[in-house]
Amino acid sequence: VPTDQPLHWDSSGVRIRTSSRRGSEAYLRPTRSSKKLRSDEIRAALEVLALNGVKSVFTSAIGQPEQSFFMSLGFEVHEELLLLSNDLSMHVPKPGRATRRALRSDRAHILDIDTSAFPRFWQFDTAGLSEAIKATPSSRVRVNADLPPQGFAITGRAGRQGFLQRLAVHPTHQGGGLGRSLVADALSWLQKRRATDVLVNTQLGNLTALGLYESMGFTRQSKGLAVLRWDVSE
Structure with a gap:
């Protein structure tokens, strides 16, 4: 059932929330590796979001294995990011x-x-x-x-x-x-x-x-x- 209230749930290896500022957008963050994610469960979650008025879903910043998984479901690159590391032994x-x-x-x-x-x-x-x-x-x-x-x-x-x-x-x-x-x-x-x-x-x-x-x-x-x-x- 469509709702004006922000959605927020954690299941199927992903954490999803809709934006409180832009209700037509949602954000998805994997909480397990891509090897443990199931395509059918992610597709079902996307269908629920669409039924609630969401037009676009954005992932968190993810690495290449996760990128391959979500791109197989129809996701496309929105923005690439640089990753930097600092050795704390220094x-x-x-x-x-x-x-x-x-x-x-x-x-x-x-x-x-x-x-x-x-x-x-x-x-x-x-x-x-x-x-x-x-x-x-x-x-x-x-x-x-x-x-x-x-x-x-x-x-x-x-x-x-x-x-x-x-x-x-x-x-x-x-x-x-x-x-x-x-x-x-x-x-x-x-x-x-x-x-x-x-x-x-x-x-x-x-x-x-x-x-x-x-x-x-x-x-x-x-x-x-x-x-x-x-x-x-x-």
């Missing part, structure tokens, strides 16, 4: 600016920063922010120590693998070292928890972010990621 720089743990009262500021820093497609809504924080077994959100927050970073860890899930600085405060401090803080936290390396992805054209990451020891990986898109047939 020296980690100290943050040049103070940071602190983000509070629940900071959420509105964090969403405002995110909206200001990213193009429309990449902007978090409340559900997207929560999903990014919960994407790994262990995570934390940091902001600059000043009030109100002007930048934030979401860092996650799964075993020895670290992830820089999100980094954003409000455009009016970019270039002052805040992004570098948030990355340094994230690397230090992961290193103290014995993560061996950290991954981050960024858009091909985001030269500012790419320059920051590479200046802090990240190196480009040969195999990148991609966001795929599936559109309802008219």
